[in-house]
Amino acid sequence: xxxxxxxxxxxxxxxxxxxxxxxxxxxxxxxxxxxxxxxxxxxxxxxxxxxxxxxxxxxxxxxxxxxxxxxxxxxxxxxxxxxxxxxxxxxxxxxxxxxxxxxxxxxxxxxxxxxxxxxxxxxxxxxxxxxxxxxxxxxxxxxxxxxxxxxxxxxxxxxxxxxxxxxxxxxxxxxxxxxxxxxxxxxxxxxxxxxxxxxxxxxxxxxxxxxxxx
Amino acid sequence: xxxxxxxxxxxxxxxxxxxxxxxxxxxxxxxxxxxxxxxxxxxxxxxxxxxxxxxxxxxxxxxxxxxxxxxxxxxxxxxxxxxxxxxxxxxxxxxxxxxxxxxxxxxxxxxxxxxxxxxxxxxxxxxxxxxxxxxxxxxxxxxxxxxxxxxxxxxxxxxxxxxxxxxxxxxxxxxxxxxxxxxxxxxxxxxxxxxxxxxxxxxxxxxxxxxxxx
DNA sequence: TGTACATCAGTGAACGCGCGTTCACTGATGTAC
DNA sequence: TGTACATCAGTGAACGCGCGTTCACTGATGTAC
Numbered sequence: 001x002x003x004x005x006x007x008x009x010x011x012x013x014x015x016x017x018x019x020x021x022x023x024x025x026x027x028x029x030x031x032x033x034x035x036x037x038x039x040x041x042x043x044x045x046x047x048x049x050x051x052x053x054x055x056x057x058x059x060x061x062x063x064x065x066x067x068x069x070x071x072x073x074x075x076x077x078x079x080x081x082x083x084x085x086x087x088x089x090x091x092x093x094x095x096x097x098x099x100x101x102x103x104x105x106x107x108x109x110x111x112x113x114x115x116x117x118x119x120x121x122x123x124x125x126x127x128x129x130x131x132x133x134x135x136x137x138x139x140x141x142x143x144x145x146x147x148x149x150x151x152x153x154x155x156x157x158x159x160x161x162x163x164x165x166x167x168x169x170x171x172x173x174x175x176x177x178x179x180x181x182x183x184x185x186x187x188x189x190x191x192x193x194x195x196x197x198x199x200x201x202x203x204x205x206x207x208x209x210x211x212x213x214x
Numbered sequence: 215x216x217x218x219x220x221x222x223x224x225x226x227x228x229x230x231x232x233x234x235x236x237x238x239x240x241x242x243x244x245x246x247x248x249x250x251x252x253x254x255x256x257x258x259x260x261x262x263x264x265x266x267x268x269x270x271x272x273x274x275x276x277x278x279x280x281x282x283x284x285x286x287x288x289x290x291x292x293x294x295x296x297x298x299x300x301x302x303x304x305x306x307x308x309x310x311x312x313x314x315x316x317x318x319x320x321x322x323x324x325x326x327x328x329x330x331x332x333x334x335x336x337x338x339x340x341x342x343x344x345x346x347x348x349x350x351x352x353x354x355x356x357x358x359x360x361x362x363x364x365x366x367x368x369x370x371x372x373x374x375x376x377x378x379x380x381x382x383x384x385x386x387x388x389x390x391x392x393x394x395x396x397x398x399x400x401x402x403x404x405x406x407x408x409x410x411x412x413x414x415x416x417x418x419x420x421x422x423x424x425x426x427x428x
Numbered sequence: 429t430g431t432a433c434a435t436c437a438g439t440g441a442a443c444g445c446g447c448g449t450t451c452a453c454t455g456a457t458g459t460a461c
Numbered sequence: 462t463g464t465a466c467a468t469c470a471g472t473g474a475a476c477g478c479g480c481g482t483t484c485a486c487t488g489a490t491g492t493a494c
Contacts, residue, residue, distance in 0.1 A: 017490055020437055040339065046481060056439055058483080067481065123337050123400050125254065134403065163418060171406070172419050179393020186337050189348065192385070204377060205386050205420055231457055234470055260448060270472055272450075281448065432493090439487070445480080454472070460465090 012054030024063040026053050031074045039116050044071055072133045075117045082110040083142045090146070096154035101203055103147055104177045108199055111181035123182055144170050160207065176206055226268030238277040240267050245288045253330050258285055285334060286347045292331045296324040297356045304360070310368035315417055317361055318391045322413055325395035337396055358384050374421065390420055 015022045030052040034043050046067050050057040064070040089106040090099040111118040121133065147170035155162040162169050180202055184191060191198075229236045244266040248257050260281050264271045278284040303320040304313040325332040335347065361384040369376040376383050394416055398405060405412070 014437060014489080017436060023437080045479075047479075057481085058440090059438060061482075062438075119339075123396065125333075126400065126402055134401075164415060168406075168415065169419070172412075172416055175393045175397050175416070176390050176419075177393075178397055179389045179391075182337065182396045183389050183392055186340065187348075188340055192382075198386075201378060201382070202386055202389070205383070205390075228456080228470060231469060237470080259446075261446075271448085272473085273471060275449075276471075430494100433491105434493095435491080436489090437487100438489105439485105441484090441486105443481105443483080447478080447480095448476105450476080451474090452472105453474105454470100456469090456471105458466105458468080460467095461463100 010054055020062070023053070023055065023059065027055075027060060027063060027070065028074055028077065031070060032077070035074060035116050041071065041116060041120055044074070046070075068128065068130060071120060072130050075121045076133060078114050078117045079121055082107060085110055086143055087146065090150070095159070096150045096157060097159040097207075099150045100147065100154060100173065103143070103150070104173065104203065105196070105199055107143070107174075107177050108181055108195065112184060112195060115185045118181060119185060122178065123185070144174060147173065173206065176202060224268055234276070237267070237269065237273065241269075241274060241277060241284065242288055242291065245284060246291070249288060249330050255285065255330060255334055258288070260284075282342065282344060286344050289331045289335045290347060292328050293335055296321060299324055300357055301360065304364070309373070310364045310371060311373040311421075313364045314361065314368060314387065317357070317364070318387065318417065319410070319413055321357070321388075321391050322395055322409065326398060326409060329399045332395060333399060336392065337399070358388060361387065387420065390416060 012026070027049060031044055031049045034048060034052060035041070037043075044067075046057050046060050049070070050060055053059075060067075060070065064073065086103045086106040089102040093099045093102060111122075121129075126134070144167065148166040151160070151162060151169050151173075152166040154160045155166070164172070177199075180195075180199060184195060193201075226240070241263060245258055245263045248262060248266060249255070251257075258281075260271050260274050263284070264274055267273075274284065278287065300317040300320040303316040307313045307316060325336075335343075340348070358381065362380040365374070365376060365383050365387075366380040368374045369380070378386070391413075394409075394413060398409060407415075
């Protein structure tokens with residue numbers, strides 16, 4: 001029978017001089033783990049993160065201005081992957097229409113694999129989003145531009161017929177995929193078919209599904 | 215110079231005997247006001263609602279099991295309007311395809327008019343949603359069925375070409391509109407055109423926008 | 429080689445807050461006899 | 462007509478919690494002279 005078991009997590013060893021930024025990385029990694037394990041942004045409290053790192057709460061503020069900055073920094077890390085993932089999926093595919101399909105699917109897969117990150121970045125209250133994350137961070141700048149490029153190439157190749165500038169069509173297509181992702185995240189039980197099947201149907205719908213008979 | 219100004223809201227007069235349910239209505243109305251005024255679910259604290267009604271916090275629990283039930287009861291009230299709104303918009307329109315368009319637009323308009331309600335009902339964490347609100351409450355049962363009916367009628371009339379059962383096509387269409395709504399709620403600054411214009415583009419996209427050249 | 433000093437990476441303790449929820453109680457009103 | 466009782470619509474006070482954030486401080490390590 002131990003008198004007073006010490007259940008506190010092990011104290012972290014102090015970074016050597018000049019290596020203070022190590023803590024920043026450890027904070028981000030611990031927060032990422034907490035977010036994935038809990039699937040709930042509210043698990044990301046300053047205190048919980050500090051405890052997971054093995055450090056006291058004030059130490060967080062050495063590296064982040066406030067909680068919100070930290071939360072978004074965690075998500076931004078994952079978000080960097082999506083543009084890369086979309087490009088990887090599309091690269092090597094000669095058919096621009098198929099590239100569009102692959103990009104959309106990569107986005108969907110990323111969202112479903114990181115639902116809480118997606119929720120924070122893309123479904124949050126606008127006021128909660130720090131300015132530098134408010135813009136087209138995800139599937140934004142790079143993602144939408146590449147999509148628009150594929151759109152115009154597909155149109156030139158006669159694979160599709162564009163009614164708007166490529167960029168506008170790219171935004172519309174992205175909104176459609178976003179609808180699927182946010183839907184599956186918020187209401188997973190409404191999933192009547194596997195996501196890839198629904199995605200295919202959605203893609204067909206947009207591409208030729210409900211087209212009027214001639 | 216008043217000594218000790220009483221800034222508390224006026225006490226509510228007690229309901230007469232047998233009229234205890236009046237308080238329930240007043241709670242829902244006060245919560246609705248708070249939600250609309252703040253545009254933030256977190257403003258809906260039990261204490262804030264009680265104060266707005268002019269009653270003490272424990273009184274809330276006479277009529278609601280917990281905070282979550284109350285919050286969803288508030289949203290469910292607004293949600294009842296959307297099915298009615300969609301039917302009203304569609305009724306009288308002979309063209310089934312146009313009815314589909316009108317239903318979707320009514321849904322969009324409702325979502326944008328009640329963003330915080332929409333967020334709570336349709337964009338929340340699944341676990342936070344009480345069981346009886348988890349299903350197709352919004353644009354669900356009634357809404358999707360009516361949409362599916364219009365789909366098959368439009369197909370019979372030769373206005374569209376269905377690649378799936380009408381119900382599936384209705385769900386896909388609904389997901390597209392949901393994408394627009396949730397997008398505009400979360401990222402209003404990305405709105406590059408008025409919603410009705412984007413909606414029209416989206417509708418055209420689904421209906422005939424990117425259809426391949428024959 | 430020794431010593432004063434600056435810097436760095438954190439810590440300890442606390443501030444003040446609002447939150448959901450529970451429990452025993454109150455005081456007015458109706459009802460049975 | 463009077464009185465005991467039950468019911469109803471709430472209240473008052475508190476429980477216990479975790480939260481973000483701030484402030485003055487510490488102790489080890491490097492650096493200048």
